[in-house]
Amino acid sequence: MISSIEAKIKACVIHRVGNKLRDEGCILSEKQYDDYDSIHEFLIEYFFSPFKSEEYYSFYHNIDKSMNEVYMCVHEIFSNPNTILHQSIDLSKHLYEQSTHPKVKGGEFYVVYFEDCIVDGISTNAIGLFKSENKDTYLKIQHKSNGFMIESEKGISLNKLDKGCLIFNREKENGYVVAVVDNVNKGAEAKYWTDDFLHVRPRKDNFNQTQNMLSLCKSFVSQLPAESGKIEKATYMNRSVAALKEESVNVDTFAEQVFGTPELVSKFKQYKETYQKERDIEIDDHFATVSNAIKRKATGTMTTIKLDKNFDINIHGGEQYIERGYDEERGMYYYQLFFREER
Template sequence: MLFKEYIYIESLVLHQIGSNSCQEGVHYSKELVNIEQDLKDLLRSYFLSPFKTDDYYHFFHSSDIDLNEIFRYSSQIFANKGVFLEESKKIALYLYECSRHPGIKRGELYVVYFKNCILNGETIDAIGLFKSETKDKFIKVYTTPNGFNLEQNEGVSINKVDKGCLIFNIEKENGYIVAVVDNTNKGAEAKYWTDDFLHVCPRKDSFNQTQNMLSLCKSFVSQLPGENGKVEKATYMNRSVEALKEESVNINTFAERVFETPKLVSEFKQYKEIYQRERDIEIDDTFETESAAIKRRATGTMTTIKLDRNFDINIHGGEQYIVRGYDEERKMYYYQLFFKEEK
């Protein structure tokens, strides 16, 4: 967990990244930005507020981690803060070179040096990279001798970071611990920030293992035939969530507990192999779980039965107390719910 209230900005530099497809180039700052404490506090909130989970990544490269550009530039800064400005220019240029898709917008790159980050019980430094692409219009009110007047301006909204990452000075040998956020780009250009520029992949820790297992279960259950409506699917998802609340998970025990029948257990294991291969991830046969990765909303509509426009049934367990049937007279399906008391 990241304790944001203790973090403060030590250094900040801003570069302007033009459109690569229009050959606009990069406009570099020649010095660090000098800002007052009140603005530092505002910027700290702006930069850090999107990072709300313990979903972390690490830098990687297929042959040598030192060939990962952002890993190398970050390492230079952590080793000698005196090169912060020059290395930030290299980061800006590399971002520009990675922004070849015509759908990628021009914007500002903020390179920030953070102090006093507390992560996993350690106090460490971090480097933040943030790109603002979306401009909002706002109205400025100013006084005149006869009253007031209005003026339209355009600027960066402090309510949402478009793209960002935090590189924590810990576990360098494993590609550092990196947090990533991307709130824009939904088309073919969507992956340039994480894949092309940062070149990161999810850490193989308990949080990601748990989250990947939950996603695997959701994907597997969603493609099962629904002869008996959604009750069975909701049951499987509820069992999956409960099984992942244990301190550790063994894939064999998990599959038998959740899916019960040998046929489904075998199908689930086969599906797991395909799922991992298609997504280039690896879920260990045995791993420690992380409760923070399990959220009820993660199962989404899998545990909710929507009946026409009249009713929703949220199933959180007790599937033995719900029965599905068909009324020949009304030519409609129905559910029977059995309970002891109404709350």
């Protein structure tokens, strides 16, 4: 969890980075921005409020982390904060080189050095990389001698940070502890921020281990045959969620608890090995779980049975009280639900 209660801005540089595909170029500052005392509180809110998730990333490179441009620039700033102007220019140029998707908008790019940030209860310094792309229209009301006057003005909403990244000065050897948000791009164009510019990947921590295990189960269950309808698949997903809500997971015990039969347990373990290799991740055989990493919406489609265009059955448990059959006279399938109370 990230806290900005004690956080202080010690240095800030603002540039403008355009879309390279449209040849918009960059407008680079020649000095730090230092007139933020009166708006310090608002800037802290703007920069920190979007970071609500406990999912963290780390910088990496397929050959060596020293070849990751952002990692090296951040390392230089942490080593000597006085280099922030020079490093921010290099970061802006690097961001511009990655801004080649037609949907990427130009905008202000902020490089900020913070002190006294708290992540997971530990106080540390941090570097923020932020980009604002969209402007809102605001109305200004001015009182005149004989009435009021309304004017419009374009500005940045404090509630709408478009893209952001907080790098905490921890675990440098593992690529730092990094938090990332992108509230604008969700498709292929979003990758330019996380993959092409930052070049980060999820950290191997308990939060991501829990999420990866849930995703693994969802992927494995989705490819199972549905000869008896979707009840079995919903059962497996509900069991997976229940098992991941325990304090820790042992993969052998987890597989037996969720899938039951030796044949299915063996298939799950084999699938796990393939799944890890294809996605370049590693799920430990034993790890502590993080309940906040389990999102019911991630399994929603797996635990919902849609019947033609008439009915949806959401299964949250009690699979023993639902039966599937076939009505010869109607030539249609049916479900029977047994319950004690209607709410």
